[in-house]
Amino acid sequence: MPRKLVTNFKVEYLQVLDNSGNADEELMPRLSSEQIKELYELMVLVRVFDDKAYNLQRQGRLGTYLQVKGQEASQIGSAYALDKKDWIFPSYRESGALITRNHPMYMLLLYWSGDSRGLESPEGLNNFPITITVGTQIPQGTGVAWASKILKEKVVTMIYFGEGATSKGDFHEGLNFAGVFQVPAVFICQNNGFAISLPREKQTASETIAQKAIGYGIKGIQVDGNDVFAVYKAAKEAVDKARKGKGPTLIECITYRLGDHSTADDSSKYRPKEEVLEWQKKDPIGRLERYMLKNKLLNDKNKKVITEKSTEKVEKAVEEYEKVAPPQPEDMFKYTYAQMPDKLQEQMKDLKGE
Numbered sequence: 001m002p003r004k005l006v007t008n009f010k011v012e013y014l015q016v017l018d019n020s021g022n023a024d025e026e027l028m029p030r031l032s033s034e035q036i037k038e039l040y041e042l043m044v045l046v047r048v049f050d051d052k053a054y055n056l057q058r059q060g061r062l063g064t065y066l067q068v069k070g071q072e073a074s075q076i077g078s079a080y081a082l083d084k085k086d087w088i089f090p091s092y093r094e095s096g097a098l099i100t101r102n103h104p105m106y107m108l109l110l111y112w113s114g115d116s117r118g119l120e121s122p123e124g125l126n127n128f129p130i131t132i133t134v135g136t137q138i139p140q141g142t143g144v145a146w147a148s149k150i151l152k153e154k155v156v157t158m159i160y161f162g163e164g165a166t167s168k169g170d171f172h173e174g175l176n177f178a179g180v181f182q183v184p185a186v187f188i189c190q191n192n193g194f195a196i197s198l199p200r201e202k203q204t205a206s207e208t209i210a211q212k213a214i215g216y217g218i219k220g221i222q223v224d225g226n227d228v229f230a231v232y233k234a235a236k237e238a239v240d241k242a243r244k245g246k247g248p249t250l251i252e253c254i255t256y257r258l259g260d261h262s263t264a265d266d267s268s269k270y271r272p273k274e275e276v277l278e279w280q281k282k283d284p285i286g287r288l289e290r291y292m293l294k295n296k297l298l299n300d301k302n303k304k305v306i307t308e309k310s311t312e313k314v315e316k317a318v319e320e321y322e323k324v325a326p327p328q329p330e331d332m333f334k335y336t337y338a339q340m341p342d343k344l345q346e347q348m349k350d351l352k353g354e
Ligand SMILES: Cc1ncc(C[n+]2csc(CCOP(=O)(O)OP(=O)(O)O)c2C)c(N)n1
Pocket: 093, 132, 133, 134, 161, 162, 163, 164, 165, 166, 192, 194, 195, 196, 257, 261
């Protein structure tokens, strides 16, 4: 069948809240004052958690950690648009999305100490485990979304990844499949400027990540990823559309990683200090604060209380994490085979001194 060649396309860009904290009332998503406060509290909690996890690693109390810092609006604004029964597929940088989805903070710390028990999603929470292998969660999440469609569950799957992951085959396979089978998935690409030290410009020759959706017959949209209202609005529309059986969406959140790639990285080696300082001025939390102060949703007193409460919650999580007894050494033999091969049985006996 002959197809019409599309020679002209436009990628929509959405910003609701400017950096001075002024919202475009026409574009403002439907959010109550309570919901705006909840978004703010989540953003502060995630920032406090993130800073604490980083410091714990520096003190030798955590194995490794990948900071969210700067990307809170992208993660919290998107996860906030989901219902409890929906699924998320996070990468390693998604503490913000996971905390929004009620994954216990002490378990996140446990995971980053190298203990896989920290990834067990508590009963009733549809959070898939963190994926370290770049991009593999994209086709997996697409498959879960397809299953929801087959089962007519009206459940949406939100899949998180960075712009670097879009260079992997997994991204293209996942989006192609999602487009062909019109699965209820929302793809959240956090374009934070870098894949470790590789800048976005060297990652892909395409002008935007969002336009890649067009090749798969999917809607693609770019949003200001440091604007929690824009992210929430785009995500809510995409989630509602997916739930109605109207297909997937790719959302490119333009944001910036304010910290290093990981606790094993030194980003001053590959990006100028001035660039980081420029993005610090666009901090998503400060932007929401300015909006809330102007609209009398926040004052200096309750701002202080919110930070104190977050610190208390995080300190409690650290205490709980440090109380967890280490796993049994023989666990390392247990979960690969249904029936343990003789060699492994021998090694396990050795370990136990039998
Ligand atoms: C398959 C695979 N290749 C390489 C790596 C090493 N690695 C870890 S993170 C990363 C960069 C990913 O960048 P991006 O997708 O933009 O996400 P970001 O870290 O910026 O959130 C790479 C190459 C990996 N974990 N998995």
